[in-house]
Every structure is written in C-alpha cells, then in structure tokens.
Amino acid sequence: MAIKRNRRFHPEIPTASLSDIMFFLFLFFLIISTLANPNVIKLTLPKAKSNETTNKDHITLSVTEDQRYFVDKTEVSFSELENKLLEQTTLKGDKVVVVRLPADNKVQDLVDVMQIGVKLKLNFVIATAK
Structure with missing residues (x-):
C-alpha cells in the first residue's frame, strides 16, 4: 500500500510590509x-470671476503687506528691484513677470512696480484668485 503525503506547495506572497512602504x-x-x-509666499490675492493658469515658468514678483519684495522667492529691497528684474529677464530670457500683490494693498504699490516694468519693457501679469 502506497502512502501519499499531502504536502503540496502553495505559493504565498508576504504583503505585511507593503502597507508600511x-x-x-x-x-x-x-x-x-x-x-x-x-508660490510659497502666502498672499491673499485679489479675486476675479475668471482666471487663467500659466503653464510656463515665468518670473514671479511678490509684494507682501509690509512692503517686502520677493523675486522668485528671494527677498530684495525696492531700490534693488529694477536690477534684480533685469538680471532675471536676461538669465531666463523671458519678459513676462507675474505680479502677486495682496488684495488690500494700496494702488500706489502696484503703480510703483508697474513703472519699473514699463522702464524695462516687461510684460506684467497680475495674479488673482478665483
């Protein structure tokens, strides 16, 4: 009489550590x-009914409530702003600057920044929130 062993191989995949990974x-x-x-600098942007997203990496100019200026996340003073924008436009080869201003800033702050853009012949786009 032949005795058969009932030990079949059952493949098994251990998945206990998969959830941790x-x-x-x-x-x-x-x-x-x-x-x-x-856009790491948190600002409450002005609201608009419709806004478009930019898919290109443009130069970003951010102005905070306490008149601090940031060009691509690096803080610059207002007197150095023109030179820094000129340097960034020649470095990136892009004449489009996205301006991020808080909604409750004065209009004069925007005009001061826009005058620099007109002087350097830059295209300014104002960032808004929907």
Whole structure:
C-alpha cells in the first residue's frame, strides 16, 4: 500500500510590509509636493470671476503687506528691484513677470512696480484668485 503525503506547495506572497512602504512613499510625495510649489509666499490675492493658469515658468514678483519684495522667492529691497528684474529677464530670457500683490494693498504699490516694468519693457501679469 502506497502512502501519499499531502504536502503540496502553495505559493504565498508576504504583503505585511507593503502597507508600511506605501505609507512612507505617500508621506514622501506629500512633503516633496509642498516644497515644489513656486508660490510659497502666502498672499491673499485679489479675486476675479475668471482666471487663467500659466503653464510656463515665468518670473514671479511678490509684494507682501509690509512692503517686502520677493523675486522668485528671494527677498530684495525696492531700490534693488529694477536690477534684480533685469538680471532675471536676461538669465531666463523671458519678459513676462507675474505680479502677486495682496488684495488690500494700496494702488500706489502696484503703480510703483508697474513703472519699473514699463522702464524695462516687461510684460506684467497680475495674479488673482478665483
């Protein structure tokens, strides 16, 4: 009489550590996506009924409520603003500047910045929130 053993091989994939790996990848991409945002300077932008998004990497000029000026996340004084914009336009080869001003700033702040743009023959676009 032949006795058969009932030991068949059942393939099994251990997935206990897979959830841990997916959690760490999720955290990694979440942190990296917040760091990759070009508009890190938080401003309450003026509202508009319709707005268009730019898909090109333009020069960003941000003005805060306390008159601090940022050109692509680097702070510059108002006296150095013209030279920094000229330097960035020659470096990037782009004449479009996205201006980010708070909604409650004075109009004179916008006019002062626009005069620099007219002097350098730049195209200014005002950023708005929907």
